Amino acid sequence: MIVMEQFDNPVAHYLQILPGTSSTTIDLDNLSDLLNQTDFNCLRPPNKFLEDTPHIVELPPKAIDWQREPSSVPSEKDLLLEHDAVDYVIFREKEGKVLEVRGGPKDALVVYATQSTHSSLLYQEAFLITFRTFISALELVNKLIKRYLYMSLANDSQSESIARHTFSVIVRIIDEVTQYELDFDLITSVTSFVYRLIHDGNFTYSRILRTRLLDRLKDSFGINTVLGTNLCKPKKPHDLFDFKSAEIACQLTFIDSQLYHRIESAELLWWSQEQNEKKSKNLVNFTEQFNNLSFWVRTLIITQSTQKERERHMMKFVKIMKHLREMCNFNSYLAILSAIMSTPLARLDWSKNIKDALKEHTAVMDTAQSYKNYRALLQTAKPPCVPYIGIILQDLTFVHAGNPDTIPTDRCHGAKNMINFLKRWNQFAILDSIRKLKKWNYDIKKNDIVVQYFNGFKDRVDEERTWQLSHQIKPSNRKSKMQS
Structure with a gap:
């Protein structure tokens, strides 16, 4: 049975997808x-x-x-x-x-x-x-x-x-x-x-x-206009291999770009200060899409009954990731990568072909020097592009927490309530990268058949069930020793 994973705080979960935190280097361009x-x-x-x-x-x-x-x-x-x-x-x-x-x-x-x-x-x-x-x-x-x-x-x-x-x-x-x-x-x-x-x-x-x-x-917007279709349910359900990897990547990018262009700069600022979901509805929609996709990918891989099928699905997602990277859709790219690198999947035994295929991708998630590898990848990307918003939110949170809202009185001859605009310059420099990327958009038409197959990424198991399946496939050493 498929159990939907619910996120009490989708943005917070989104930020936890990429492990580790470190000091932030602001790209002031x-x-x-x-x-x-x-x-x-x-x-x-x-x-x-x-x-x-x-x-x-x-x-x-x-x-x-x-x-x-x-x-x-x-x-x-x-x-x-x-x-x-x-x-x-x-x-x-x-x-x-x-x-x-x-x-x-x-x-x-x-x-x-x-x-x-x-x-x-x-x-x-x-x-x-x-x-x-x-x-x-x-x-x-x-x-x-x-x-x-x-x-x-x-x-x-x-x-x-x-x-x-x-x-x-x-x-x-x-x-x-x-x-x-x-x-x-x-x-x-x-x-x-x-x-x-x-x-x-x-x-x-x-x-x-x-x-x-x-x-x-x-200007009203419903997420169902992006994730929903008017198609009748097919007589025979589609599976992942009914579609080319490039087409799946295209439709994931269509969804991401539609949600990304709805995000307002104000929502990012509010989130860095208050973590208020009511004020940041478009941001929440975008991060929920990342979370749902990641768990959907985990589910499709780990619910396969044989090692051969698990590796077949894994390699399919590696191919999809390659297309996403070429399209500069780093949101879905990292959503799939985070699923593959999640502990319930990473702890399993994989063939050398799988490990070799993942090497160039796993380096992107290295947290060293504030995600230096990802930042370098983003900087060289040619628009249109969908970035991973989590790094931007971390940068904004770092600036907000590390800078006072007002200038100390001893720095302005005792004057009080002087707004610290240096803090705003730093915030603007971070948000300016978002503004620039929004100047371009993808020329992708919605493929209702593929989007219908996605089914809003609802067909996914929760975290607890993912771990249960992982241990069924490969029991932990501790449990094996206790049984022996």
Whole structure:
């Protein structure tokens, strides 16, 4: 009888598939020149502090009816309404030259991301990818709407330019907002802002924002659209050898790529901080697919009744792995490899042909120097590509655990609550590799017959049964001695 394995925490199980942990080497790629790994050295403290004017006026993290918000200029100065926040931002400085942003108060970082001058495109990109680590999407959108409305009322060209930049940032956030963030409060705030734009006669902006919001609301996804088919059950069940190894690899890659492209950067950041499955639904779907495939492969091999059939299935999966590696689908490649290298299978006796065929693949899972072999393989891969997300999650967790969220007060003249943006640069550098790989996708058509054979990888035995079968095939020495 086939018993389905249930994972209480699929992402945690996914991370345990590859054994061992070690210190992480972050691949900063083209950002290496920007980042300086000397922590808080060479910081130029802000020229002004929040104790000076203007003050931060915190907006509540809830829906705001922007149609009712007053258009008049507030009596008290507010940092969000300043043209320039550069005096409140902490920069890295070298030989008197001001380099990249290293931190600052929350509102100063928001303002700096919308300025028409000073702010670099790279900083804005890093801000948009990592802002959720220190401010929610709802709070940020409310702050940006407030800034836009104030700047749009001014008659000078600089304010108008800032308003345009601010609106473009709002649109970008709505474009990339996750389903988890699309709650009543956020929808209400954005919708009321759309009506405010209409009331003010800005029909172009209102149409753009409304369209983007509706697109995100309509963006529903069910995993059954990838793993399910409409085919009738075949009269004679298929088996693994009814399909070419290349076609199986293609369909595994089709499934992986569909799930991989759904993962948002925010989900990876949230997982590294909170391990919250509700916030990371697409990530959970992706990791469950890896886990299910791995146990399915184990099951197909270990449930065979003879050594000959077990080796026949093993060699078939080695061939499938070869095709997956050629296609740069490292997710399914490592899922199958982890199944083959799992202890219940690895402890069994295998022929020299099997052992020789596995040698080049098992080296990929070597944990030495933070999976140096796998990282080298990924770096030389030509897109399209599906990476093993587990290494990325480990890197993000390492950065989160090893870096404070705020800069120590003794490094910025006693200023408190200064967001440590070096931490965000490191997070952005890791996530940038994901963003780059998503620029390409595979041109693979779904083969319903093969996908139907997969059956969602439900036909698998659990961990306990796998061990029982392993010991039936090869009893342990201890048990053999006790019986004798």
